[in-house]
Amino acid sequence: MVHDALKSAKARPLWHDPEIMPEVQPALCADEKCELLIVGGGFTGLWAGLQTRERNPQADIILIEQTFVGDGASGRCGGFINTSLAHGKTNTEAQFPGECEQLAELGTKNLKELLETLERYDIDARYEKTGEMYVSLDEESTHRLRQNYESMKASGADVVWFDKEQVREQVNSPTFHAGIWDRGGQDGVIDPARLCFGLKHVLLTLGVRIYEGTRLINLESVGKTGMRAVCAGGVIYSDKVLIATNAFPSKISRIRRSVIPVWDYQIATEPLTNEQCEAIGWHKSRHALADFVNMFHYFRMTKDNRITYGGGGAVRYYYNRGTHIDLMDAPARYEQLVREFFETFPQLEKLGVRFSNMWGGIIATSTRFSMVPGTAYGGRVAWSVGYTGHGVSASRFGARIAIELLGYAPSDILKLQFVTKKALPWAPEPLRWLGVKLTQQALIKADRNGGRRGLWLKFLDWLGLGFTC
Numbered sequence: 001m002v003h004d005a006l007k008s009a010k011a012r013p014l015w016h017d018p019e020i021m022p023e024v025q026p027a028l029c030a031d032e033k034c035e036l037l038i039v040g041g042g043f044t045g046l047w048a049g050l051q052t053r054e055r056n057p058q059a060d061i062i063l064i065e066q067t068f069v070g071d072g073a074s075g076r077c078g079g080f081i082n083t084s085l086a087h088g089k090t091n092t093e094a095q096f097p098g099e100c101e102q103l104a105e106l107g108t109k110n111l112k113e114l115l116e117t118l119e120r121y122d123i124d125a126r127y128e129k130t131g132e133m134y135v136s137l138d139e140e141s142t143h144r145l146r147q148n149y150e151s152m153k154a155s156g157a158d159v160v161w162f163d164k165e166q167v168r169e170q171v172n173s174p175t176f177h178a179g180i181w182d183r184g185g186q187d188g189v190i191d192p193a194r195l196c197f198g199l200k201h202v203l204l205t206l207g208v209r210i211y212e213g214t215r216l217i218n219l220e221s222v223g224k225t226g227m228r229a230v231c232a233g234g235v236i237y238s239d240k241v242l243i244a245t246n247a248f249p250s251k252i253s254r255i256r257r258s259v260i261p262v263w264d265y266q267i268a269t270e271p272l273t274n275e276q277c278e279a280i281g282w283h284k285s286r287h288a289l290a291d292f293v294n295m296f297h298y299f300r301m302t303k304d305n306r307i308t309y310g311g312g313g314a315v316r317y318y319y320n321r322g323t324h325i326d327l328m329d330a331p332a333r334y335e336q337l338v339r340e341f342f343e344t345f346p347q348l349e350k351l352g353v354r355f356s357n358m359w360g361g362i363i364a365t366s367t368r369f370s371m372v373p374g375t376a377y378g379g380r381v382a383w384s385v386g387y388t389g390h391g392v393s394a395s396r397f398g399a400r401i402a403i404e405l406l407g408y409a410p411s412d413i414l415k416l417q418f419v420t421k422k423a424l425p426w427a428p429e430p431l432r433w434l435g436v437k438l439t440q441q442a443l444i445k446a447d448r449n450g451g452r453r454g455l456w457l458k459f460l461d462w463l464g465l466g467f468t469c
């Protein structure tokens with residue numbers, strides 16, 4: 001059944017619909033000069049270009065991308081968009097004590113401004129304000145979910161509690177025990193590639209030069225005032241460089257130590273028929289969903305009533321920082337996701353649901369489970385990387401930090417620990433692989449035990465490295 005369901009799935013992100021893919025910009029083929037060079041055509045690079053341009057319309061900017069804009073995590077993600085800058089309240093409090101409230105305000109403002117920008121430039125990213133819903137999968141985690149609900153309610157959040165019967169009225173899955181729906185604010189879903197392509201179009205209109213198929217090979221300083229970026233087709237001389245390469249291998253050792261690439265896989269169904277929609281009832285509520293466990297799935301509906309489904313047990317870290325494109329060809333991961341999907345929605349298996357797309361992407365994971373900004377070369381190079389699975393809106397804020405670090409209208413945000421505190425580096429291999437493996441096993445075990453954390457996770461918590469959803 002699993003094989004049948006995947007039989008005609010294309011190995012391509014659903015979002016990379018050939019009908020909407022924009023023309024690829026030519027690769028660099030001669031030496032160039034500019035004020036600001038941006039390396040990486042994902043959300044961070046694109047937002048950095050736009051925000052710099054808005055702050056300084058005269059800034060002469062080049063953006064280079066090794067393949068095509070939106071080919072990294074940004075054009076492959078789930079498209080859940082929210083206000084979180086540091087991966088939820090628990091992690092924010094643990095990593096940046098005393099800054100929780102301020103980061104929550106900044107995150108809310110960031111999302112509001114992001115959506116206003118889409119309106120301003122007429123970018124149709126297929127935004128839907130769905131809120132976010134977490135569902136518990138057993139009695140013990142229902143208890144923890146309820147505690148979360150009480151504390152969110154007490155802090156004034158607009159949240160709704162669904163008991164077993166109610167949650168299944170919203171989305172009919174025999175695995176759901178309860179749910180909380182955070183419906184306040186502007187959280188929702190977007191089509192991430194449409195956002196990338198829309199931003200690319202705006203940058204081109206504003207005169208930013210974009211070279212696709214152009215990889216940064218080497219970066220070095222020219223005296224004390226400039227930078228020299230050696231690329232496949234030429235050299236780019238610039239005053240400043242913004243690195244927006246996230247999980248990909250970096251020339252800068254501090255970036256290499258800050259993030260590890262974790263592969264996350266997704267599948268997408270064909271548009272559901274009316275009968276399939278009625279069988280789960282989700283098309284009426286259209287919540288953006290995640291299960292309330294450590295190894296969580298995230299799943300959502302698209303405008304044309306497909307379901308995209310990712311995460312869960314298919315997430316992998318490959319030994320020694322595997323980022324090679326071949327790692328996307330992972331039939332066992334896709335089959336596992338289909339099995340997990342049918343456990344969640346057995347009705348859809350009976351009704352013969354088929355999958356149209358399967359794809360993978362790389363999540364840049366930092367030890368603090370949130371972005372890591374930094375500078376090098378006397379402040380001429382800046383970056384923001386490592387959003388750890390929460391980067392759709394946070395990358396706009398990461399881009400803002402990076403451009404401010406480069407001197408484009410710096411503000412008080414640069415004084416936050418969120419910016420100044422150094423991230424713990426990842427251990428070298430093979431310790432890193434071993435640590436990630438142990439942690440993944442421990443998280444799976446905790447999920448089986450209703451969230452109770454074993455010794456290894458408690459030890460990580462004590463070190464400030466424990467992941468809590």
Ligand SMILES: Cc1cc2nc3c(=O)[nH]c(=O)nc-3n(C[C@H](O)[C@H](O)[C@H](O)COP(=O)(O)OP(=O)(O)OC[C@H]3O[C@@H](n4cnc5c(N)ncnc54)[C@H](O)[C@@H]3O)c2cc1C
Nearest residue numbers: 040042043044066072073074077078079080216361391392
């Ligand atoms: C499967 C998946 C699901 C996700 N789901 C969500 C979600 O639902 N919600 C959420 O908030 N976040 C999600 N994320 C995380 C989010 O997508 C990322 O945090 C965000 O897109 C990071 O953007 P970025 O621009 O920093 O990185 P990327 O989009 O990865 O962009 C980096 C770019 O740099 C380019 N590059 C790398 N090296 C070079 C070089 N040497 N020269 C030139 N170019 C180079 C790459 O080709 C790439 O295009 C998900 C991530 C994945 C992988």
